[in-house]
Amino acid sequence: MKSPKSFYAPLAIGAPQPYRDRPVALERMIHFVPPHIEKMRAKVPDLIDKVDVVLGNLEDAIPADAKIDARKGFIQLAADNDFKDTGLWTRVNCLNSPWFLDDILQIVPAVGDKLDVIMLPKVEGAWDIHYLDQLLAQLEAQAGLTKPIMIHAILETAEGVKNVEEIAAASPRMHGMSLGPADLAASRGMKTTRVGGGHPDYAVLSDEDGAAGRTAYQQDLWHYTVGKMVDACLSYGLKPFYGPFGDFSDSDACQSQFRNAFLMGCLGAWSLHPSQIDIAKTVFSPDPGEVAFAKKILDAMPDGTGAVMIDGKMQDDATWKQAKVIVDLARLVAS
Ligand code: GLV
Ligand code: MG
Secondary structure (H helix, E strand, C coil), X not given: CCCCCCCCCCCCCCCCCCCCCCCCCCCCEEEEECCCCHHHHCCHHHHHCCCCEEEEECXXXXXXXXXXXXXXXXXXXXXXXXXXXXXXXXXXXXCCCCCHHHHHHHHHHHHHHHCCEEEECCCCXXXXXXXXXXXXXXXXXXXXXXXXXXXXXXXCCHHHHHCHHHHHXXXXXXXXXXXXXXHHXXXXXXXXXXXXXXXXXXXXXCCCCHHHCCCEEECCCCHHHHHHHHHHHHHCCCEEECCCCCCCCCHHHHHHHHHHHHHCCCCEXXXXXXXXXXXXXXXXXXXXXXXXXXXXXXXXXXXXXXXXXXXXXXXXXXXXXXXXXXXXXXXXXXX
């Protein structure tokens, strides 16, 4: 069972509280649904029990001539289903597209309090967030909504990455951010056609090692951006996410990319294909062995201060805080 949706409540027991004033809900996978396809809408009732968040995608991957049907389809799927504890998000079209304004003007009054988060693509600076923030405030007041709709920015342009801290600080409505590696690669002029993941040519060569020669060690293309995004998000109490992984045939590489992001602080990733739901669920839930060790640390230092040795490893106030992050997440998963 997942934790109930609860806005502006603390994440879990006690301090420290990294995601201050943000929703408590578990959001390990943001599952993308193309809402203009009736067959896909029909799968939503089953999805609600399997995923943490259902997202109706209106932006890229939806053909231009299906944009209006996708918007209507999203309003329909929101009306047709009880989402219980599962999040309901939409990814709207970008601000300078012909569809953005109608996406917001039609969806907010029609879906109302059922809508948890709007994912805004191609965010370049705080001004993009300010604009949506004001628009939402006006529409919420007009429709008499009682719960603020949160904003989730996709970090997918060079300018957005440059301005990531201002974006994070732009509004109390900010829920979090996702890395958008496909658009970001294009925006930066990177030489890849992949959606996330590594590239065999992005590697460092080891030194010459006799007969063994030299080995190429592939590097994580997204390390710098994920690190920058995590620091900006956590400085403002927001949630960082890895975005899409486009090679559905390579579950090992997907798992490895998600795991890197999890270790660096991300709380979830997008699932674009049903096979990625379980990958994200496993990766973004703490490993039972790690949880058991983390509990030992908390038990050994009840007030979180001092220094102890556990299994030959030194623990102190800082590792107590690390352990608490893992144990809090495990409690959220179990609740
Ligand atoms: C996601 O939108 C991406 O561009 O990777
Ligand atoms: Mg994109």
